[in-house]
Amino acid sequence: MGGKCPHRHVKKRRYSHKTARRTKFLNMGDDLVYAQLNKPDEERIPLPVDEDLPGMGQYYCLHCDRYFSNVAVRDEHFKSKRHKKRAKQMMGPAPHTQLDADLAAGMGMPDNGPKLMSM
Amino acid sequence: MRLEKCWFCSSTVYPGHGIQFVRNDAKIFRFCRSKCHKNFKMKRNPRKVKWTKAYRRVHGKDMTKDSTFEFERKRNRPERYDRNVKEDVLKAIPKIAKIRAIREETHHKKMKQGKHEKLRREAEKELKQGINMVKAPSVFQQDPSYTLPAIKVKVSQQKSVENHPMEE
Numbered sequence: 143m144g145g146k147c148p149h150r151h152v153k154k155r156r157y158s159h160k161t162a163r164r165t166k167f168l169n170m171g172d173d174l175v176y177a178q179l180n181k182p183d184e185e186r187i188p189l190p191v192d193e194d195l196p197g198m199g200q201y202y203c204l205h206c207d208r209y210f211s212n213v214a215v216r217d218e219h220f221k222s223k224r225h226k227k228r229a230k231q232m233m234g235p236a237p238h239t240q241l242d243a244d245l246a247a248g249m250g251m252p253d254n255g256p257k258l259m260s261m
Numbered sequence: 262m263r264l265e266k267c268w269f270c271s272s273t274v275y276p277g278h279g280i281q282f283v284r285n286d287a288k289i290f291r292f293c294r295s296k297c298h299k300n301f302k303m304k305r306n307p308r309k310v311k312w313t314k315a316y317r318r319v320h321g322k323d324m325t326k327d328s329t330f331e332f333e334r335k336r337n338r339p340e341r342y343d344r345n346v347k348e349d350v351l352k353a354i355p356k357i358a359k360i361r362a363i364r365e366e367t368h369h370k371k372m373k374q375g376k377h378e379k380l381r382r383e384a385e386k387e388l389k390q391g392i393n394m395v396k397a398p399s400v401f402q403q404d405p406s407y408t409l410p411a412i413k414v415k416v417s418q419q420k421s422v423e424n425h426p427m428e429e
Contacts, residue, residue: 166304171284172304174286237306238268238306238307238315240266240268240289240290240291242307243266243267243268243269243307243314243315244266244271244335245318246271246313246314246315246317246318247266247271247273247314248329248333248361249266249330249333249334249335250332250334251334252334252335252336252337253335253336253337253338254337254338255336255338
């Protein structure tokens with residue numbers, strides 16, 4: 143299944159797209175990115191130096207969860223349509239959650255009972 | 262036993278049905294059937310897919326606020342078993358379901374009515390604003406017959422009371 147087949151006529155179908163399908167879920171989910179973006183700047187984790195990542199993991203785009211090899215490439219990414227689209231999406235309403243699904247199904251807010259400890 | 266709701270379409274997931282996905286941050290996503298699971302894998306937003314409850318809620322197709330929504334809840338605390346309470350609850354469930362169905366029906370009716378009225382008003386406004394596309398404004402000035410005449414209606418008028426005999 144899949145794999146290389148360079149003799150095919152249509153260029154798109156020559157190679158398997160399995161990796162693309164798998165790597166889709168290596169990125170951070172929408173809700174995680176949204177939560178990170180809404181945190182104040184001090185709480186965000188500083189970028190650790192990582193040899194395995196491109197550019198030692200120093201050039202990062204939080205919206206798209208991507209690492210870049212240097213500043214120039216990252217800034218180029220910031221100008222791209224894909225990034226702008228993603229940034230706009232993250233500016234909008236919060237992503238769908240299980241709570242939203244429950245409320246839409248006609249359930250009330252979760253009942254956690256009375257608070258036992260006063261803060 | 263808990264009956265959970267599907268993450269994508271908000272339908273009830275009964276035991277032995279559907280699939281659940283646990284992300285590596287221990288967040289659980291439950292799906293009632295493969296349709297919902299596949300849609301999730303395609304990274305679709307349930308608020309933009311028309312057949313989900315989330316879409317219907319966001320776009321005002323279904324009731325959003327109602328007192329009947331307060332009964333079914335996720336209760337994160339142990340409930341002490343009481344036979345009398347249980348009996349009452351079992352009696353109340355069909356009644357509440359009936360009330361809810363009636364309210365939903367009235368909501369749908371109201372929604373459709375409102376739409377009709379709105380469309381008519383919009384069409385009227387568009388006609389008024391765009392009449393110049395059909396006839397040039399100079400034509401109206403020359404010939405007042407194209408515009409509707411201003412109707413004067415007297416609201417209350419006392420008529421002299423005369424009783425005519427009925428004619429055959």
